[in-house]
Amino acid sequence: MLRSLTWALALAGAAFAAAPVAAQDGPLRLEITEGVIEPLPYAVPAFVAENAAAQQYAAEISRVVASDLSGTGLFREIPASAHIARVTSFDAPVGYADWKAVNAEALITGAVSVSGDRLTVKFRLYDIYSGQQLGEGLQFAATTASWRRMAHKVADAAYSRITGESGYFDSRVVFVAEAGPKDQRQKRLGVMDYDGANVQYLTDSSTIVLAPRFSPTGDRVLFTTFETGFPRIKLLNVASVTAQLLPETPGTMTFAPRFSPDGRQVVYSLEQGGNTDIWKMDLNTGQSSRLTNTPAIETGPSFSPDGSRIVFESDRSGTQQLYVMSASGGEPTRISFGEGRYGTPVWSPRGDLIAFTKQNQGRFHIGVMRTDGSEERLLTASFLDEGPTWAPNGRVIMFTRESAGAGGEPRLYSVDITGRNLKAVTTEGAASDPAWSPLLP
Template identity: 75%
Template sequence: MKAFLKAAMAALILTPAVAAPALAQNGPLRIEITEGVIEPLPFALPAFVAETPDATEMAAQIGQVIAADLTGTGLFREIPREAHIQRIGVFDTPVSYSDWQAINAQALIVGGVSMQGGKLVVKFRLFDVFSGQQMGDGQQLAASPASWRRLAHKVADVIYSRITGEGGYFDSRVVYVAESGPKDARQKRLAVMDYDGANTQYLTDSSTIVLAPRFSNAGDKVLYTTFETGFPRIKMLDLASVSARLLPEVPGTMTFAPRFSPDGASIVYSLEQGGNTDLWKMGVDGGQPQRLTNSPSIETAPSYSPDGSRIVFESDRSGTQQLYIMSASGGEPTRISFGEGRYGTPVWSPRGDLVAFTKQHAGRFHIGVMRTDGSEERLLTASFLDEGPSWSPNGRVIMFTRESPGAEGGAALWSVDISGRNLKRVPTPGAASDPAWSPLLR
C-alpha cells in the first residue's frame, strides 16, 4: 500500500497552485498530491476478453483506445503485454497479485466484451496491485456497436478518476475550424471530432469564413461567427439536426466572439458600432439585448465563470490589450493582468480557479494561466504563434492553436497539461484552428 501511494504521488502532475485531489472514494487509498511528476504510473492492461465470438475485434480495439487515453495524459505508462506473467483468459480469473508486482504494475485493468441482443457490452475491473484490492466496484456499460469508441472512453474516464480523484475528459468532443487552401486564401469550415482526433465530421461547407466556435454547456449547440452576409454575424448551430440560424442583429452593427452562459439561457458577445466595440448580452431565443460595457475601447473575447456570476474579457481601455473581470450583469471591471506584453482570449477554467489566456511578448506567443485575481501567472507554451486556449472538461488540459511560420506554414491543434508538461499535437485531417472543448458527453 505504501509503495503504491509513493508511485501514485510521483505519477500525478500537479503544481502547488492546483488544488490537490483525493484518490477514488471507493478505493483503499486516499492521497494528497503536492509534488511534480517523477515517472508515469505503470499499469497493466491485458487484452480484454472476447466473451462472444463476434466481439473479438471490438475487444482488441476497445483495449487499445483505453490504453491510448491513459498514456496520452502523460500520467500513466502501459507495461507491454509480452512482460505479463499471469495471462487473463477469463474475465473472472482470480488475480495473482505477486505476478503483477513482479513486473512493477501499480494498477491492473481487466475487461470483458460481448455482443448481447444487438448491444455491445463492456465490463471491467480495476485493481490496486500493491494493496491487493479491487479499486471500486466493477462496472458494465452497453451501447450500440457503432459507439464502441465512446464505451472505451467512458471506461478510461472511470479508471482515470479512480486513480487521480479528478473527473475524466476522454468522453468528450472538440469543435474547431478546419482549414484548407493556401495561407493567403484559406477556406474554413466547422468540424467536430472526438477529443483525440477520431471521428471527424464537417458541420458547414467552406463557402464562407467561420470563426471561433463555442459549445453550450449541455454540448448540444455551437455558437460561431460567420461572414456569410459580408459582415461578422453570430450563428447558432444545433448539433442533433446540424441546422443553424443567425441570431438577431442591431442594424448597422457587427457581432462576433459569442459564448454561452453556463445555464445556456443567454449569450455574451461583442458588438461593434460606429468604430466602438462593447460587450452585450442577449437571450438564446432573442429578446432585448443588454449592454454590459460602455467604454471608448475594444472589449471582446468574453468568458463566463462556471457559476455564471462573472465575466472575464480582454480590453485595451488601459492603452494595451489586457484582461479584466466584471459582474455578469455589467458594471466597473477589475484589471487582472499586469505582466509585460499583451493579453487576450481569456477562458475561465471549469474548476473556477484559473483563467487561461494568450500572451504576446518579445515577439513570441504563449498560452498561460493565472489565478482569477491575476496572481500566480504561469506560461505553459512559447512559439511563433500560439493562441485561443480551450479547457478540457476537468480543467486538467488546455487545447489551443499553433501556427507555423512561413508561406508554407499552417495552423494545427495542440494540447498541454496545466503544469506545462505533455505538450503534443492533436491529430486532424488537415490544418485546424480555434478549438473548443465540449463538456463530458451524456
C-alpha cells in the first residue's frame, strides 16, 4: 500500500497582503524544456533592513529565496563575493553595467521592515541585459513567525516571471515520520515546508499510519490507520487536529484514500473476502458506490484534475498494470505496456502526465507517461523508489527512496520531470509517503 496527497496549511496569523510596489514587462524569459542545460545566472544581494528590528530577517529571507531558486537546477546564483555593486537602498538606481560585468542575467533586490510582530517584505526583479524591471515590484506582509513563507512567496514570484510557470515554493508536504528499528518502526503523520523546514506533527506514534491525503483546500486529511487492528480510513480536521473513522462495511478493510478535486468525495480501495476493488464515497451522506468489480486486486486510485477520470493499478491482466476509467466506473482502458510492474499512479495537477512506480529486473523506478500511456520516461532507478507526489506546478516529483540492508531506512527525494535534478529532501529522520500540497493561500 503506497501513498501520496495534496494540502494547504494556513498558519495562524499569517494572512498575507500583497501589493504592487511599479515597472514594465521585460524580455527575460527562461524556457523550460528538456534541452535546458545551462542554469540562468542570477544575483540576490542581502535584502536591505529598513529598521534595526529587521536586520535578523533581511539576510535570512534573501538566503531562502536563493536556496529556492538554485534548488530547481534552473538557476545559478552568483555569489556575493563576486558582486561589484552593493545594494544599500531598495529605491536606489540599479547599476546594470556592474551586474552585467559579473554575468548576472537577473537581479532580485528586496527590503525588510518590522513593526511589533508584523514583518513587511518588498522585492523587485530586474532583467540585466535589457536594463528593465521585470513586472511590478511586490510587497508581502505577515507575522514575523511567517518570514520563511514570505521568502518562498518572493521566490515563487521571481520563478513565475522568468519561466512563465507558476511556482511551488510556498507549499507544504505531509509525510510519515518514522523512527525505531526496521522491523519495529513507529510512524506518525508530519507536515513540513516543501524544503523540510517547520515540521509539525498531526498524530502520535501509537499506531501505524499510512498514505496521507489532503483535501484540495487543505482543511482535512485522509489517511490509513491500523488503530482497530485492520486498515481503516480516517478523516482528520487540520485546525482542531481531531479525527474520525469513515463509515465502513463490517468485515471489510479500507485503504489508499484520495479526495476528488472538489473535496466532496473520496475514492479508495475496499477489501472483502480476499477481493479488493475501487469504491467511491460521498462525504456528506456517507453513501458508497462500487466502481470496479473483478477478482483482481485494484488499488491506488487517483482522480484527474477535472474529476472526470480515475487512474488506478490492477493485476487483472496477470501483472500489476495501470488503467484509466470514468470517475463513475465502467470498463477501464489499460495504459501501461512496458516491461515490469506498475503501481501508485498519480495524475499531474496539469492533467498532462501520470507519475508512477515501476518495478523491473530487481530495480524500482519513478516514471511519468502521457495519460494514454505514451511517451513513458523513467526518472530514477534504485533499490527501492516508490510513491510519487506532484509539486503544485507539475514540474517536480517527490517520492520515497529506501536504502538496502538491515540498516536501510526510507528518505524523501525529489526529481524534476526531465530526470536531471535529483536531490534528497532534508528531514529530521526517516520519512516516507510524501504528499505535496497546492500553493498556500
